[in-house]
Amino acid sequence: MAVFDAVTVSPLVKSFLAGSFSGTCSTILFQPLDLVKTRIQTAITLPSGGSNGGSGSVGMLATAGRVVRNERLFGLWKGMTPSILRCVPGVGLYFSSLSWLKTTFCEGQPGPLQAVGLGVAARTLTGVTLIPITVIKTRYESGVYTYSSMREAVCTIYMKEGPRGLTRGLLATLLRDAPFSGLYLMFYTQTKRHIPLRYMDSNLSPALHFTCGVVAGLLASAVTQPFDVVKTKMQLYPHKFTSFHQAVVYVNHKYGPRGYFKGLVPRMLRRTLMAAMAWTVYEQITKSFGLK
Template sequence: MPGETPKKEQERVLIVKTEKMARLDAITMSPLVKSFVAGSFSGTCSTILFQPLDLVKTRLQTTITIPSDGSAGMLATVGKVVRNERLFGLWKGMTPSIFRCVPGVGLYFSSLHWLKSTYCEGHPGPLEAIMLGAVARTITGVTMIPITVIKTRYESDVYSYGSMREAVCSIYKKEGARGLTCGLVPTLLRDAPFSGLYLMFYTQTKKQVPQRYMEGNMAPPVHFTCGVLAGIMASTVTQPFDVVKTKMQLYPHKFTSFYQAVWYVNRKYGPQGYFKGLVPRMLRRTLMAAMAWTVYEQITKNFGLK
């Protein structure tokens, strides 16, 4: 400032720097930030590893016929993708998946941490777990819906986009802002119950495990096993909404409402149509969620949040 001596000016600059560092430390040490970082890291690992299962699930849901055996249909789809698009074709849609899952999982875990800390002191009961998981996933689902639409179209063989930017511009030009949010209702009806049920099954399963197995080297395998069991149950219950979501996001001009898509699937394929792609989705969601929670539990423990 004018009129200050060099010594006073240096002291003022030092004070300003100290205050900035203190604010930065307060932000980086925040439990919400730690939860976001832990969730983002776990989301990155699981997304890269299990992307092929998501692509196969999307391809199965766009086929006209329904394989009599889910696992056989999954293997046939894998073979077709590898023949036509080579091995790395199984990772098609990786870019939007990363853009969706990395911040999305981070936002989910940070929202969940805040909700648990605020409303149930970190130890939710069964009904509380369902509500907290559903609310946290709703926040994430609404925020990330444009990326979800792009990801679904990337993974299908219906659209061909060269980049994320091209996809956004193409959708907005042809369908307007509504095109970037199509399928929001079935997405929330799929993800919110899944997360609520998953969190309930996961927390309740962990409570049945003796405490001595929840410490040391035994903890990660126990967390993973609990996550797998929770994922299997939650995936099966919410599968019909995933099928409807995919139809609405791939064919927005054909399906302008949730009920229209529901009616079409039932009329075209029958009740079994609502479970197209169940095997790869169950494998992906179960393994991805189990891995994400296992990594998250270990990181938050190292961060001192547990």
């Protein structure tokens, strides 16, 4: 009864629940794209002479096919548990903090620069809170580590690397996620403003929200991709890449500028479709909750 009362009264609780539900749907649906992205980046992370079952130039379809052959179809959903543990509360926390920030600082109608600031602030809070799960999720997906459970992953990392091991790649993660969210929110809100209100309030509303999300996701993903590559390297090979600068220099020295965009296609597809779906579901649920 207390939970029900909270849901009927608190806009923050409503935003959190709406965000969590939208995050669950999109995480389950698009997990294979995230796994493929990590595997592509893992292939170019290995030391010289190392092998990950293929060359550094492996493509998205070839990587997906290799996973299916070696680990069966459900191998594409490896890492689902940490993904859900990260994305479900993460998306809920992001939307609820974003809702509070919008209401507090810009009366619910952010301008372009305000949208960037709000997105950065909300994602930074979420990224710092959930970085241990992000590390575990990346290692699960990589195929390099063979943890049998979340508990084993936490214990192993803690024993071998100490508390710092659970925060590997935090700077790269924030440089990836915070700008992505800020840019995404700016592109999303500005794209919506160019669509006549009569269409946004019609039956076309879900499709239009999804389209705005796709446009925003494509642009934001391309800008932040280099930090995703660096983050993957730091989290998978903590002894080889002990600092953000070292990982950045390694990629440029060994692969040139193109190395920073490995895995761009699956990440762009996943982040774009996931964000678009999350925002579409979120918009519809918040409308039914009476927050719109």
